[in-house]
Amino acid sequence: MxxxxxxxxxxxxxxxxxxxxxxxxxxxxxxxxxxxxxxxxxxxxxxxxxxxxxxxxxxxxxxxxxxxxxxxxxxxxxxxxxxxxxxxxxxxxxxxxLRGVTVDAGARTARVLGGSVWDDVLAAAAPHGLTALHGSSGGVSVAGYALSGGLSFYARSKGLAVNTVRAVQLVTADGSLVRASADEHAELFWAVRGGAGSFGVVVSLEIDLLPIADVFAGMLLWDAARAAEVVPAYAAWTAAAPESATTSLRVMHFPPIPELPPFLSGRDLVVIDGAILEADAAASDLLAPLRALEPEMDTFGRIPSAGLVAVHMDPPDPTPALTAHAMLGSLPADAVAAFLEASALPGVFFTELRQVGGAASRPVGSGGAVSSLDGEFLLHAVALAPVPEALAPADAAVKAVTARLEPWKIDALALTFIDGGGVDPAAGYGASLDRLRELKRRFDPERRFAAARAV
Ligand SMILES: Cc1cc2nc3c(=O)[nH]c(=O)nc-3n(C[C@H](O)[C@H](O)[C@H](O)COP(=O)(O)OP(=O)(O)OC[C@H]3O[C@@H](n4cnc5c(N)ncnc54)[C@H](O)[C@@H]3O)c2cc1C
The missing domain is CATH 3.30.43.10 (Uridine Diphospho-n-acetylenolpyruvylglucosamine Reductase, domain 2)
Structure with missing residues (x-):
């Protein structure tokens, strides 16, 4: 470019x-x-x-x-x-x-300026005992995440974050400032909930907050030498887990760098993390089969809900990374074996299985172009590319991971996890694609807006 x-x-x-x-x-x-x-x-x-x-x-x-x-x-x-x-x-x-958040605690809503990030929302909501369907990184923007779906550690119980968007104020292709909601510019409101930046520059959003002051959340960590035990146990555990649990398993390969804490630096690990929306005793009972595998670290417990954003240990600072993902319809024993193979492929920083299903997979009647995500697991691979010469090998490495699990892929993608690499985003829009394209032609006939995951 x-x-x-x-x-x-x-x-x-x-x-x-x-x-x-x-x-x-x-x-x-x-x-x-x-x-x-x-x-x-x-x-x-x-x-x-x-x-x-x-x-x-x-x-x-x-x-x-x-x-x-x-x-x-x-x-x-x-x-x-x-x-x-x-x-x-x-x-x-x-x-x-353009950042700033105003909370209406009585109405359990927040008005969020267009460039605000989830950390801004959590800081404003937490004093009221409220939280939101944020993702694993507090530095990601509300607009860019929520308007492309938004998969949180509340997802299996509460659905996708996009369904919490009540109104969007955006500047459209003709330079008008428009408020779109269920009652005003309803077609644009439908389109932007999924179509995101393809329909305008969002200057503010109104989102629902949730009355969750604290949550049972944390992580379990083992040396990667235990992966062959932990990954099948996790697959069995997720098959029986209620919708109150939304978790992720990653096999991670950390470079030896002094900025990392010793339990991560230079180590190969298996990490399970996430949230369980149950009382402490029920959550502990649920976790028992995983705890029986005697993790080296176990931080699961009740924490203020604003702390959930730190559980996945996403990097706060700018990071050079390439990723690939796929949606998996199931995780039988042979898929677990393929994941174990894939997680040992060279050049990959981590290989992840994120639990989906439950409320995340149920379409919402009043929702927009995207309101749910098909599949039981999101397979995700990340490789670091600190220098330009590393881009091609990193891209090849993450694609090799998703290729290994080809037999279990379904025809769906999570828009927020589409991250370049020449991926056609069509599968992320599913059955809404034709109407979205028609509305794009109507609202933006000159294709003024260029956006990630273009419709
Ligand atoms: C470390 C990390 C952790 C993540 N964790 C999760 C997770 O847990 N769950 C999940 O679902 N996703 C997750 N993601 C993916 C992330 O949600 C998407 O990449 C998201 O689109 C990023 O939004 P952004 O605005 O911060 O990024 P940007 O690159 O700034 O924006 C991406 C696109 O969003 C649109 N956009 C952003 N702001 C506006 C605006 N104000 N008006 C109009 N359009 C706008 C544009 O189309 C833009 O091209 C993660 C990504 C990273 C890098």
Whole structure:
């Protein structure tokens, strides 16, 4: 991707937007274009940094006048999913300066500005004994996660986060600021709940919060030498587990780096983590078969719900990574054996089985284009790519993992886990795809918006 603006267009953007826009010749361009996933070298025509909804209106109008596309980006956690898109004619709208959360504790809702991240929501909600269907990283944005589904450690009991979105305020392709909800611009509201950045730049959302002040959550950790025992035991455990449990199993290979705590640095591990929405005694009974495998560490217990976001140990700082995923319909013994083989393949940082099913798999009648996710497990592989030469091997490594489990794959994808690598997102939209495309043509006839997982 190369940025190559004509002098006239660049001058026009500068005249219209002043300091809101950073152009390739500006000293701050390299910093402004840097996504959280620093493996991705995105080079947009310009980066715009709004601080208000009105700024976003001006940016979209100026881009349209200049004949440029617009790509909303809040954190760049999903930047790999945009990497297949040529951004040389695109203004990247970085929403990092548009953060803030207001909680209405009585109504159990939050109004969230467009670039806010889950840590912002948890900090505002926790004092009221409330939480939200956040994912495993507090640094991921609410808009980018929730409007593409959003799979949390509450998912099997509470469903996908997208179903907690009550209203979305967005700047549409004609530069209008629109509030979309069940009662206003209902078709756009349907489309953006799944279609996300393909339909506009979201400047705020209203989401439901949950009255969960504390939760039974944590992790169990073994040396990877125990994987051949732990993985089949986990498969058997999940087959019987109630919907109150949403967990993940990862086989992880940590490089020896001093920044890591000694229990991780340089080690190969099996980690099971997640949440169980039961009283302590019932949750402990449920965990007993896994605890019987005598993990080296066991942190499961009751914690404030705001602490759940730390349980999966996702990196808070920018990280260069490539990933691949697949949805699995079941996990019989031969799939477990294939997962064990895949988890030992070279070049992979971790190989994960995330429990899905339950409420996450049940479509919601009042929902949007995406309201559920088919499959019993999400298979996920992550490889680090700290230098450009590592990109191709990392991509090959994660794809080798999902290829090993080909026989158990179903025709579905979790939109939030589509992370580049030339993956067609169609399977993430399922039966909604045709209507979404029709609405894209209607609401954005000139294809103004460029988005990850484009419809
Ligand atoms: C460490 C890590 C942990 C994760 N954990 C989970 C998890 O537990 N569960 C899960 O479901 N997913 C998870 N994800 C995936 C993540 O939810 C998606 O990549 C998500 O799209 C990231 O959103 P973002 O806005 O932070 O990223 P960005 O790269 O900024 O945005 C991705 C896309 O979201 C859209 N978007 C973002 N902000 C706006 C906006 N304001 N207006 C319009 N469109 C917008 C755009 O289409 C954009 O291209 C994780 C990713 C990482 C890297």
């Amino acid at each position: 190369s940025s190559d603006l004509s002098t006239g267009v660049a001058q026009n953007l500068r005249d219209r937007l002043g300091d809101l826009v950073v152009l390739p010749e500006d000293a701050g361009y390299d910093q402004a274009r840097m996504p959280w996933n620093v493996a991705i070298d995105q080079r947009p025509a310009a980066v715009a940094r709004p601080e208000s909804a009105e700024d976003v209106v001006q940016i979209v109008r100026a881009a349209a006048e200049a004949g440029l596309r617009v790509a909303p980006q809040s954190t760049g956690h999903g930047a790999a999913a945009l990497a297949d898109t040529d951004l040389s004619d695109t203004v990247l709208v970085s929403l990092a300066g």
